[in-house]
Amino acid sequence: MAEISQEQVERAIKTTCATVLRNEHYFSDLDGLAGDGDFGTSLATGFRVIDKEWDQIDKTDIGAMLLKISMLVSKHVGGSSGPIWGTGFMKGAMLTRGKTAISLQDLADMLGSAIEGIQARGGAKLGDKTLLDALIPVHEVLKAHAAGDQDPGATLRDAADAADKAIDETRSLVAHRGRASQVGERSSGTPDPGIVAIATILQDWCKDRGIARTPKAAEVAKATA
Amino acid sequence: MAEISQEQVERAIKTTCATVLRNEHYFSDLDGLAGDGDFGTSLATGFRVIDKEWDQIDKTDIGAMLLKISMLVSKHVGGSSGPIWGTGFMKGAMLTRGKTAISLQDLADMLGSAIEGIQARGGAKLGDKTLLDALIPVHEVLKAHAAGDQDPGATLRDAADAADKAIDETRSLVAHRGRASQVGERSSGTPDPGIVAIATILQDWCKDRGIARTPKAAEVAKATA
Amino acid sequence: MKKFVNDPAQFVPEFMKGIALANPDLLDYTPEFQMIVRKSGVDNAKVSIVQGSGSGHEPAHVMAVGPGMLTGACQGAVFAAPPVDACYETIKKCASDAGVLVLVNNYQGDRMAWDMATEMATAEGINARQFWINDDVAVEDSLYTVGRRGVAGNFFVIKACGAAAEQGKNLDEVEAIAKKVNDNVRTMGVALTSCIPPAKGTPIFEIGDDEMEVGVGIHGEPGRRREKIHPADQITEELFEAVSKDIPFNSGDRIALMINGLGGTPITELYVIYAKAHELAEKAGFTVVRNYVGEYCTSLEMAGASLTILRLDAELEALLDAPAETAARIF
Amino acid sequence: MKKFVNDPAQFVPEFMKGIALANPDLLDYTPEFQMIVRKSGVDNAKVSIVQGSGSGHEPAHVMAVGPGMLTGACQGAVFAAPPVDACYETIKKCASDAGVLVLVNNYQGDRMAWDMATEMATAEGINARQFWINDDVAVEDSLYTVGRRGVAGNFFVIKACGAAAEQGKNLDEVEAIAKKVNDNVRTMGVALTSCIPPAKGTPIFEIGDDEMEVGVGIHGEPGRRREKIHPADQITEELFEAVSKDIPFNSGDRIALMINGLGGTPITELYVIYAKAHELAEKAGFTVVRNYVGEYCTSLEMAGASLTILRLDAELEALLDAPAETAARIF
Numbered sequence A, B: 001m002a003e004i005s006q007e008q009v010e011r012a013i014k015t016t017c018a019t020v021l022r023n024e025h026y027f028s029d030l031d032g033l034a035g036d037g038d039f040g041t042s043l044a045t046g047f048r049v050i051d052k053e054w055d056q057i058d059k060t061d062i063g064a065m066l067l068k069i070s071m072l073v074s075k076h077v078g079g080s081s082g083p084i085w086g087t088g089f090m091k092g093a094m095l096t097r098g099k100t101a102i103s104l105q106d107l108a109d110m111l112g113s114a115i116e117g118i119q120a121r122g123g124a125k126l127g128d129k130t131l132l133d134a135l136i137p138v139h140e141v142l143k144a145h146a147a148g149d150q151d152p153g154a155t156l157r158d159a160a161d162a163a164d165k166a167i168d169e170t171r172s173l174v175a176h177r178g179r180a181s182q183v184g185e186r187s188s189g190t191p192d193p194g195i196v197a198i199a200t201i202l203q204d205w206c207k208d209r210g211i212a213r214t215p216k217a218a219e220v221a222k223a224t225a
Numbered sequence C, D: 001m002k003k004f005v006n007d008p009a010q011f012v013p014e015f016m017k018g019i020a021l022a023n024p025d026l027l028d029y030t031p032e033f034q035m036i037v038r039k040s041g042v043d044n045a046k047v048s049i050v051q052g053s054g055s056g057h058e059p060a061h062v063m064a065v066g067p068g069m070l071t072g073a074c075q076g077a078v079f080a081a082p083p084v085d086a087c088y089e090t091i092k093k094c095a096s097d098a099g100v101l102v103l104v105n106n107y108q109g110d111r112m113a114w115d116m117a118t119e120m121a122t123a124e125g126i127n128a129r130q131f132w133i134n135d136d137v138a139v140e141d142s143l144y145t146v147g148r149r150g151v152a153g154n155f156f157v158i159k160a161c162g163a164a165a166e167q168g169k170n171l172d173e174v175e176a177i178a179k180k181v182n183d184n185v186r187t188m189g190v191a192l193t194s195c196i197p198p199a200k201g202t203p204i205f206e207i208g209d210d211e212m213e214v215g216v217g218i219h220g221e222p223g224r225r226r227e228k229i230h231p232a233d234q235i236t237e238e239l240f241e242a243v244s245k246d247i248p249f250n251s252g253d254r255i256a257l258m259i260n261g262l263g264g265t266p267i268t269e270l271y272v273i274y275a276k277a278h279e280l281a282e283k284a285g286f287t288v289v290r291n292y293v294g295e296y297c298t299s300l301e302m303a304g305a306s307l308t309i310l311r312l313d314a315e316l317e318a319l320l321d322a323p324a325e326t327a328a329r330i331f
């Protein structure tokens, strides 16, 4: 059974900080197309603190670490992203209390729980053109690999593919949540910045682990260039 | 001795109403070059009422009529023009109490008194680039003809020439009074709208009396076209 | 960007510092949470009234703190809901034995943040409750969004609840007043220009030199339609029609009438609108008992205005009459 | 022109009608003279305080009428002195046995109109006197102009004289207070944008997207210089330096500090300026006893601000503290 070590989780978080900080303006610009242009800044405000306080973050176990990250998000991220990402990390933390390593199935469960939490918090469902449209297919990928080959590398590549694909598949949809939902039809034709962020993070994780793949959506190519 | 009848004075006032109303926007535009762009409107607001209430205006004698006109100006003309033109008409009224005809000398005295009143009111002197720079040379013309040929036609033509000339002679000066004085050097190169108004009124009086003359300053040509 | 601003990222903390420095006897400022509470502190015999939302709507929300108004408020970045923790800390700081009523303008980000914060506070034994304000008639409820937006009507909910809390009404009673005001208040706005969030540096929407956005939201959200600019009276008629027909208001109603400036419109233009709105109200058979002309809920420097009607009864009239004091003041 | 306006020629009477409709218990409006006086009428035991000037500076001047402030005021067209008759009628309407003090902002048109009006009133036996306010340090006195302009410091002259009159001080005493305030108050402003007088329909001056006018007048008169826009703190330092060095103010002075918005600048930006100004005042050894942040003397929708410092003594402090009420209000 493939194990994911705490060190690998830490590394993924560090990589995520870099992704979010590098794309602060780009993600905000994407949000500006149909939303209110604050997504990149909101997210970066939180991850900048996580990055800076990294050494002081409690790393007794994965759960403790994710709990602290969830708290930093709650403290520093405003807008819709604060509750959404804070809830996601909180749910992940609850399932990893005391653990210093997790299985692929654990990871799938964590994401499943995060998705449920985000849905309960914000009321969005698949097709509302939110980051759930990336997270839900990624969850399917995790579940399949957890039940099948259990290959973390293949899992990550397939997950990145799924999130990447979600950008183009939802591009023509009309947003039904967040500020972008307020422009009605005008959001159709623009990518959802939350989905782009998830796909970009997964692509950066691939790169960090030496998994070769070429992003399909132009936005991910741009964000990871 | 040449007499100017009350009827001629009335006709001059009526003509003045037409001049001011026709040039409401043009005079304001000229004021906008270095001042605050309200001269035409301020003046027209008053003369529109004079024009409209013409039939009700007391015409017992020239003095009574000019007093009423002065009062209408005081009531309806705002900005610097209210006190300036109101004072002018008031001074004229004071010298014509009970008169139904005036001599050229009377007219010269009226203007002289108006000039004094305006100077006392606003503190401007010759060369400050105000309508006094037209009125003072016109006063000289009146005095000369009153002491000389006493020809009303020739007097009017020379008066119009003098006011006309004042436009170009003061064009390069810096305004020292009124809003235009607040832009400092920037007023140099623009004509003073008050001087243009006086020259235009005199030109229209010439035209009305069949006195042929061609305005020299482009502004008068435009305002009387 | 024609603004008085230093580092745009510091815009909110800097203006909050200014508000605090200008009101040392009235307000207490906690920079860490962009939180302002009454200097006089919490009275455990009285319900605390709390609010918080994105910045850019001043005097809402932090400038509405004071006796007879909010107990405390926190602000997020411009147009962004405050972080959950700020909301939580605000509830905690304002916690009263009599309970805390959180007045949330109905936006997704604000609702989620206050939801979490209220849950956290409740878990700690604080008696906190939320109430959503949604007076904007411009955008209809829909399956997909969180519904109508909360805009200038917010002022009346705060004023009435603040006065009721001051009188010692209990949490149920104060909440009932919030509901009564919210049920009887309606608003619609119109924008002539966009605004520029300092950190963004560019307008939040494009609008032609001769256009207006009818039904605009206070974050620049689109309204009912984009039109050529009309004369003030016609705009006022449109707003009045949309607002007064919404509940609907009825002939014989006693009302409060508010013309709210969106930030860049001078007070004189608001009075041009007021003159017409007052006339229309009288024509409709309403009695204008109180009026409010000025800035209550803005959108940075946006040129625009909104019209709010609140139906009054004896209870609400008395609550609006009650004394109050905030950082927004003349003398 | 992005304005709420009907016929531009009716802009002033229409907004005055709105002010009157919104303040039926406080104000009395005479359309014929664009004149607003206190509803409570004239108290012959008290000096009347009167003012009037061009429109476009609201809440100055007609919105400064009320108990403890002006007895009455009249307005001209936008940026144009009122007609002489309006001034005369205002003095007449406010005539009191205790006398009338006319507070004139120092502009040529206003001075001439009030000169004539005061002469007319005096001729009729009314005890009327003029006082010229000239707090703007931007433009130096010169042989050619009428001298320094009267701007936001105007508010303090009205407030102090209004309070003194209310206390029953006689005309000499009230005039002495006007002089004391005017001698101790200084202002300078800065514009980021121009404004558009409705009847003109175009900006009163051109200014680049990255420029500001330092020392601007409230009718858009040029100031000391045109510069690239600086960060708020630097602008505040420039204004503070120019104003505080003018009298000069001295370490140990107790002061009132005002940040006045010119019409289009949102309150938050004024507080960014206030935060810095307060800091500078403390650094200079001043004690900020009272502060005023908001709109007191505007220039239509101009984006900009002015900084005013008034040196206080016990008498002025008490006068500023005294109660007052005007059409400019929050609740």
Ligand SMILES: Nc1ncnc2c1ncn2[C@@H]1O[C@H](COP(=O)(O)OP(=O)(O)O)[C@@H](O)[C@H]1O
Binding pocket: A031, A035, A036, A037, A038, A039, A040, A042, A078, A079, A080, A081, A082, A084, A118, A122, A123, A124, A129, A130, A131, A132, A177, A178, A179, A180, A192, A193, A194, A195, C081, C108, C109
């Ligand atoms: N209710 C929701 N549930 C899940 N994700 C959401 C929801 N609303 C918005 N999002 C995601 O958040 C992103 C926008 O975040 P942000 O800009 O911080 O929020 P806001 O819309 O409040 O400005 C969207 O691109 C979308 O992916």
Ligand SMILES: Nc1ncnc2c1ncn2[C@@H]1O[C@H](COP(=O)(O)OP(=O)(O)O)[C@@H](O)[C@H]1O
Binding pocket: B031, B035, B036, B037, B038, B039, B040, B042, B078, B079, B080, B081, B082, B084, B118, B122, B123, B124, B129, B130, B131, B132, B177, B178, B179, B180, B192, B193, B194, B195, D081, D108, D109
């Ligand atoms: N002090 C003065 N004495 C005489 N004429 C003056 C004076 N000030 C201004 N004027 C004249 O009045 C004209 C401007 O009038 P107007 O626009 O009504 O006044 P304001 O300058 O107050 O806007 C000027 O063109 C000038 O000819």
Ligand SMILES: [Mg+2]
Binding pocket: A031, A035, A036, A037, A038, A039, A079, A179
């Ligand atoms: Mg956003």
Ligand SMILES: [Mg+2]
Binding pocket: B031, B035, B036, B037, B038, B039, B079, B179
């Ligand atoms: Mg002028």
Ligand SMILES: [Mg+2]
Binding pocket: A036, A038, A079, A080, A179, C079, C080, C081, C109
């Ligand atoms: Mg947002």
Ligand SMILES: [Mg+2]
Binding pocket: B036, B038, B079, B080, B179, D079, D080, D081, D109
């Ligand atoms: Mg003028």
